[in-house]
Amino acid sequence: MKKLIIACLSLLIFASCTSKKSLHQQNKQIEKSANKQTSGNYANYTVDSYIQRFKGIAITEMNRYGIPASITMAQAILESGVGKSDLAKYANNHFGIKCTSDWNGKGYYKDDDKKDDCFRVYKNPEESFRDHSEFLKRKRYAFLFELDKNDYVGWAKGLKQAGYATNPKYPDLLISLIERYNLSQFDRGEGKYEKIKREDRVLTDINKNIPNEKRKDKPTDATPIITGDNYIVQQNDTLYNISKRFGLTVDELKALNNMTDNTIKIGQELRVKK
Structure with a gap:
């Protein structure tokens, strides 16, 4: 009996080590591919150069769905460490979006809420920004799309309310970044009926995704x-x-x-x- 227990424990340890090695190898492959694409020369962004690089895609997504461009930019700056995090460099993941059951792409593994959490890997940063919008088109965030698309304060507080982040200071961090770097200059208001049509389109999409x-x-x-x-x-x-x-x-x-x-x-x- 004692030998059987020892054998089972050995198998469990071996399986665990093999699994960790496999995840480590996947990360190495993703990093190798990223190094090949960039020749190892990753952009060394300042906050200003990061804003200039990605403000266009943030504005495009705002006009499409109603998420304030300032919110998108503040989240990207915060989550990606101004594009310098390993997730941003190797996985093109600028929002720290994790793999979910509906994700069919590659995963990059790192410790977060749990050990070896899986994070989404994108072909380029723009794909990450687009998926950020799609990720928010879920029932739990639906009420946010009823806000004005220049209401960054409402969005910042609403994201925390909906459980986007566990940090109780998350809204304050976003609002601070928006106001420090004048990100609200990229936001645009909308007329009453323009807002209704945009809400109608987005909320219909959200309902279809249920x-x-x-x-x-x-x-x-x-x-x-x-x-x-x-x-x-x-x-x-x-x-x-x-x-x-x-x-x-x-x-x-x-x-x-x-x-x-x-x-x-x-x-x-x-x-x-x-």
Whole structure:
């Protein structure tokens, strides 16, 4: 029995060592590939040169989804150490985004919340910035997209509220960077209906990304369901397209239903007649 226990422990130790060696080899391969692409000459950014290098992609992502460019830049500066972290250099990962169950790309391993946490590897920094936007298009962050796209204070606090970071000072760190380097100069406001259309598009995408098994009461027919003065919300509905369907503005629809935000659920009844 004693020999059997010793043998099992030896196997476990061997398996653990083999696994760690494998992860170490993967990192070495990724570092070797990065060194080959850059000839070992990695950009030695200052904060100003980093801002100049990446402000364009941050503005593009803001215009596409509504995430303030200042927030994107502040997060990138903070998470990547101004592009000098190993993750930024070798994995082109400027936001410290970890591998998740839906990630099919390569992983770079380093200790973080857990030992040998897996972080996403990108082909280039721009891919990292684009994936940062896609990463935020999740149910837990959906309420942030209802903020104005120049509300960096609301976004900073909301990211912490949604659990993006565990550091209680995370919002203050972002706001401090934004104000110190005047990153809000890259933010742009938007008109009322421009905001509604952008929210409609992004929130529809977020709802589509929710796994089907989590959806309830999915309709089998796309025909509008109306009961008296009420409309029953169906899959892919948004306040914007419902209001257009019944000749209302979004604000009028929200007022009729005493709503304080744009969140609706499949099967929910909304009053659509004044």
